[in-house]
Amino acid sequence: MSIKNISLSGKKVEASRKKMSFLESIYFIAILKGMMITIRHFFKKKITVQYPEQKREFSPVYRGQHVLMRDQEGRERCTACGLCALACPAEAITMTAAERKKGEEHLYREEKYAAVYEINMLRCIFCGLCEDACPKEAIFLTKSQEMVKVGMDRESFIYGKDKLVVN
Structure with missing residues (x-):
């Protein structure tokens, strides 16, 4: 564990950094979390509107042309x-x-x-x-x-x- 003294506007602040494990150092957990989010969105209902055939519902206060x-x-x-x-x-x-x-x-x-x-x-x-x-x-x-x-x-x-x- 390393401790550094950082000076911000004349005040000394001590910052410590925790040693990362091997899995954290290769970002394996972060990659898995990102893949889980991607897979979760892959199976959600699509919100794309096929424009000429389908018209999107607008708010009653919509202002157009x-x-x-x-x-x-x-x-x-x-x-x-x-x-x-x-x-x-x-x-x-x-x-x-x-x-x-x-x-x-x-x-x-x-x-x-x-x-x-x-x-x-x-x-x-x-x-x-x-x-x-x-x-x-x-x-x-x-x-x-x-x-x-x-x-x-x-x-x-x-x-x-x-x-x-x-x-």
Whole structure:
């Protein structure tokens, strides 16, 4: 048995190390314990879901795909107030406001509208605070399990109005 004096912040602490047996030194017991855990999990029920054929059950409070809603006349509800972007803790929402021009009354409800509305889905944490903050009920998180597009680069995960606005 060896004893070492260790100094931690000016105080002396004595640490002792127990001599290992032969089985402990070759890690035989540790290997057996690991193999027992592996064998126990091997015979458990599989939890894999075969996705296209089977759908997984989600919680009733599940929040899925973002959508920008239109009113009854087909006009965009978003007025580019920016409250959803301010409420987003992940700072995933960016927008650019623009003024409505003559002849665009059938496209937008208010004088101001979101010319650019983007959500970075890689940053989004699906908290629903943007939905709660919107005074015009323009943005909603649906129960949809499928995302619009799966991509291999970062730009494909930035959803613009073309992917978000409901037709």
